[in-house]
Amino acid sequence: MTKETGEYMNTSRTQPTVVVTGAAGYIGRHVVTALLERGFAVRAVVRPGRGGGVDARATLVEADLFASETDLDAVLGDSTQALIHLAWQDGFKHNARSHMHNVSRHFDFVTGASSRIPRVAVLGTMHEVGYWEGAITAETPTNPRSQYGIAKDALRRSLLLEPVDGQELVWLCCYYIVGDDRQSNSIFTRLLEAVDAGQTTLPFTSGVNKYDFIDVDELAAQIAVAATTPGIVGVLNCSSGDPVSLAEKVESFIRDEQLPISLAHGAFPDRAYDSPAVWGDSTEIKRIMAGSV
Numbered sequence: 001m002t003k004e005t006g007e008y009m010n011t012s013r014t015q016p017t018v019v020v021t022g023a024a025g026y027i028g029r030h031v032v033t034a035l036l037e038r039g040f041a042v043r044a045v046v047r048p049g050r051g052g053g054v055d056a057r058a059t060l061v062e063a064d065l066f067a068s069e070t071d072l073d074a075v076l077g078d079s080t081q082a083l084i085h086l087a088w089q090d091g092f093k094h095n096a097r098s099h100m101h102n103v104s105r106h107f108d109f110v111t112g113a114s115s116r117i118p119r120v121a122v123l124g125t126m127h128e129v130g131y132w133e134g135a136i137t138a139e140t141p142t143n144p145r146s147q148y149g150i151a152k153d154a155l156r157r158s159l160l161l162e163p164v165d166g167q168e169l170v171w172l173c174c175y176y177i178v179g180d181d182r183q184s185n186s187i188f189t190r191l192l193e194a195v196d197a198g199q200t201t202l203p204f205t206s207g208v209n210k211y212d213f214i215d216v217d218e219l220a221a222q223i224a225v226a227a228t229t230p231g232i233v234g235v236l237n238c239s240s241g242d243p244v245s246l247a248e249k250v251e252s253f254i255r256d257e258q259l260p261i262s263l264a265h266g267a268f269p270d271r272a273y274d275s276p277a278v279w280g281d282s283t284e285i286k287r288i289m290a291g292s293v
Contacts, residue, residue, distance in 0.1 A: 015039065015040065015041045016081040016082075016228075017040065017041040017042070017043060017077060017079065017081060018035050018041070018042055018043070018080065018081060018082045018083070018084060018228060019042075019043045019061075019075070019077065019080050019083045019084070019113075019117070020032050020035070020042060020043070020044055020045060020058075020083075020084045020086060021045040021065060021083070021084070021085050021087035022045070022046075022085070022087035022088060022123075023044035023045055023046050023051075023054050023058070023060075023086070024044070024046040024047075024050045024054050025086060025087070025091075026177075026180065026183045026184050026216070027086055027123070027174075027177070027216060027220065027223075028044075028054075028086045028087075029053050029055070029183075030180070030216050030217055030219070030220035031084060031086065031220045031223050031224055032044050032054055032058050033055045033220070034217070034220040034221050034223070034224040035224045035228075036057050036058065038224055038225075038228075040081075040224075041059070042058040042059065043058070043059050043061050043075075043076070043077050043080070044059065044060050044061065045061045045062075045063055045065070045075055045087070046060065046061070046062055047062070047063075047064065048062045048064065049062070050062075053183075059077075061074075061075055061077075063075045065087060066102070066105045066109070072109075072112055072113065072116070073116070076113060076116055076117060080116070081117070081118065081119065081228065082117060082118070082119040082120070082121065082227050082228050083110075083113050083117045083119070083121070084121045084123075084223065084227045085106070085110055085113075085120065085121065085122045085123065086123045088102075088123070090148075091148070092184075092185035093148075094127065094146040094147065094148040094149070095146055095147045095148070096147060096148070097147070099147040099148050099150070099151035100150065100151050100154075102151070103154050103155055103158075106155050107155060107158050107159065110122060110155075110159060111159070111162075111164065114164040114167045114169070115164060117167070118166070118167060118168065119167070119168045119169075119170070119227065119228070119230065120167060120169050120170075121169075121170045121171075121172055121223065121226065121227035122155070122156070122159065122169070122171055122172065123172050123174060123223075124152055124156055124171045124172055124174065124235070125148070125149065125152050125173065125174055126173060126175050126212075126280065127145075127146055127148055127149035127152065128142045128144050128149050128152050128153040128156065128173070129143070129144070129149075129278075130142065130145045130149060131143070131273055131275055132275055132278050133275050133276060133277060133278060134277065135241075135279055135280070136237065136278065136279070136280050137237070138235040138236065138237070138284075145273060156171050156235070159171070160234070168230065168231070168232070168233050169233060169234075170227065170232050170233050170234065170236055171234065171235045171236065172222075172223055172226060172227070172236055172238045173235060173237050173238065173280065174239070175211065175212040175213070175214060175239045175240075175279070175280050176213045177213075177214060177215075177216050177219055178213050178214070178216065178249070178253075179215040179216040179217060180216050184216075187246070187250060188250070188253055190202065191253065191254065191261060192259075194261060195259050195260065195261050200260065200261055200262065201262050201263070201264045202261055202262075202263055202264065203264050203268055204250070204263040204264055204265050204266075204267055204268065205246070205265075205266070205267075205268045205269065205270050205271075206247070206265060206266055206270050207245060207246040207247025207248075207250065207263070207265060208247065208270070209245065209246055209274050209275065209277065210244060210245050210246075210276065210277035210278070210279070211243060211244065211246060211249075211277075211278065211279065212239045212241065212242065212243055212244075212278070212279035213240060213244055214238070214239055214240045218240070219238055221289070222238040222285050222288075222289060223238055225288060225289060226238065226285065226288060229288060229292070236284060236285060236288075237280035237282055237285055238280075238285055239279065239280030239281075239282045239285065240279075240280075240282060241280060241281060241282025241283070241286070242279065242282075243277050243278070243279040247263070247265070250263060251263070
């Protein structure tokens with residue numbers, strides 16, 4: 001079943017349309033707005049009853065992407081320029097059984113859409129790589145260590161193995177995301193929740209490990225541009241390219257937000273499988289973004 005709603009219904013045939021799945025999710029809401037700000041009409045696909053928080057200028061499409069009765073043509077619309085597939089269940093639960101359970105469903109949806117739309121972008125993750133020290137590039141070998149990473153890795157391999165003639169596919173590899181933290185499920189979210197609960201300290205690791213952090217609005221802009229620029233295909237990092245220690249980033253967040261809480265460093269041991277420093281090589285995405293200005 002597919003239901004289309006929304007106050008804004010663009011009828012201009014000169015304005016290109018982009019379909020965004022997972023449009024009501026943490027990243028999706030920002031991607032929808034980034035596309036709209038760049039002059040695209042957006043079909044924002046959400047699960048039935050889950051359209052809250054999506055930019056009202058978008059056309060809201062309620063659909064269960066994996067239901068056999070869902071009309072794919074009704075979801076994708078006519079003359080759509082690109083599909084950005086962000087939808088993913090349990091993205092914050094890295095060992096949920098749903099990841100592997102749904103891989104073939106994602107594959108069927110994306111390949112089904114590929115025959116109808118000239119460009120498809122799918123959200124990937126650094127967790128496909130597994131343990132790695134240093135910069136991750138498009139050629140970095142993958143050895144995922146979670147169900148989430150394994151599922152994303154399998155989907156990427158399958159989609160790139162059998163490309164659809166005449167269709168461009170870009171796989172967007174994302175890293176650690178900050179901003180709009182009430183809608184996330186990160187250490188920054190837990191800090192805010194701890195303050196709400198009246199806690200004055202938060203148990204923490206040593207925080208020495210360095211990661212690639214990117215603001216969700218900057219990430220959304222990178223996704224919007226990479227997904228809609230012809231000729232960009234294959235694996236592409238969407239990242240800052242700047243490794244920062246977890247402790248430095250969290251302490252900065254506490255200061256910037258003026259939170260009445262401190263970190264109990266060393267309360268939790270550092271995880272043996274965490275890299276001392278890992279980040280995305282952002283050379284290509286920075287070149288692409290510079291050319292979009």
